[in-house]
């Protein structure tokens with residue numbers, strides 16, 4: 001993500017509207033499609049690339065003209081990022097035998113067999129996660145995904161309350177409740193009332209990475225934002241955040257379980 005303050009918004013005549021647009025840039029061959037999102041509390045323009053798509057995040061009083069100037073200024077950066085996004089071979093989950101199922105930072109082999117009852121079995125000696133499907137199952141992939149979710153939720157309930165307690169002792173910060181919810185793009189969150197929500201898919205990551213996410217959420221008990229003070233507090237308890245971010249980013253496509261097509 002890049003971000004830059006451009007001009008005094010308040011003198012602008014035509015404020016930008018959210019939506020989909022095109023822009024011709026000299027360093028990008030075809031007209032480039034991009035989406036504008038307007039955020040009421042945002043003060044700076046930012047460009048993000050999500051799965052090869054360009055998203056401009058704009059403050060409410062910014063103009064379309066400024067958005068275009070900004071895209072022009074950042075076109076070399078954009079070209080590089082789009083090239084990387086286009087060439088990066090991303091893993092495609094198909095719920096087939098032999099695919100990796102990450103658990104505590106290590107890949108297990110997915111094995112799907114037909115039996116009389118639908119269930120999952122973790123076989124640590126064989127580094128395998130076996131999914132049994134009853135012969136009557138109609139949509140195989142949906143059932144496999146459901147069982148994988150059950151597996152992660154079961155492991156999350158088994159490990160994460162203890163890990164949360166350890167992190168609370170380490171930081172002297174405490175939560176009021178712990179709940180689990182599957183998200184696509186977030187690992188956890190913390191509410192004003194102290195309730196912490198963790199994504200059970202976190203069980204895919206190494207323990208140090210899980211701890212990092214929990215500490216991050218606990219630090220929100222003191223600062224409900226990502227201010228400098230928040231990151232200072234976070235750094236007091238956790239010096240592996242960079243590695244954690246990299247692991248979670250690098251493995252996202254292999255960890256996230258998309259709805260089968």
Ligand SMILES: [Zn+2]
Pocket residue numbers: 216220225226
């Ligand atoms: Zn946060």
